[in-house]
Amino acid sequence: IDPGHPPFGTTGPLGTQEHAVNWSLSKTLRDVLTWSGAQVIMTRVDNETVSLPERVARARNHDADIFISIHTNGLAPADNPFEKTGFSVYYFQPFSKPLADAVHSVLREHLPLRDDGQHFGNLYVVRQSFMPAILIECAYLIWPPEEELLLDPDFQQRVALAITSGIKTFMENRRSSF
Numbered sequence: 001i002d003p004g005h006p007p008f009g010t011t012g013p014l015g016t017q018e019h020a021v022n023w024s025l026s027k028t029l030r031d032v033l034t035w036s037g038a039q040v041i042m043t044r045v046d047n048e049t050v051s052l053p054e055r056v057a058r059a060r061n062h063d064a065d066i067f068i069s070i071h072t073n074g075l076a077p078a079d080n081p082f083e084k085t086g087f088s089v090y091y092f093q094p095f096s097k098p099l100a101d102a103v104h105s106v107l108r109e110h111l112p113l114r115d116d117g118q119h120f121g122n123l124y125v126v127r128q129s130f131m132p133a134i135l136i137e138c139a140y141l142i143w144p145p146e147e148e149l150l151l152d153p154d155f156q157q158r159v160a161l162a163i164t165s166g167i168k169t170f171m172e173n174r175r176s177s178f
Helices: 018-035 052-061 094-110 144-151 153-176
Strands: 067-073 087-091 115-120 133-140
Touching (some): 052 067, 094 133, 094 153
Parallel strands (some): 067 133, 087 115
């Protein structure tokens, strides 16, 4: 699990720093995955600053099977906050699309947010990973109602359970194709 940022990242209207909420979401996901029997590697600890190449290297050095980068979204200056809300999933490599499909499908089914889509994205951590890799924007930290949700432990648990379910579906489909 790659808790996105620091450095940089978005700051919500309530002052929530993206790296902090990403860390909290990632810890919750780690706990749910561990409880489900997965062996989890984190690419950073708490406020540790880790470069993008080092994040990918840490996953590769541990022979990770998949790479999940957890983020919360901001808005570009020209984006309309009434139109750009919700969650999204990004992938780059074709071999990562089935993982993106599985996780996106479960998020769409279980989160009380608008589906902001599944996208091909030229983002370093998903482009440079040698294992299936996705980046999940769990909600828009910059949008006050979603910032409140992101700070809610029950919502964080819901996100973690949905991602875990998507990962399980991906792994089962992968096993059955061999």
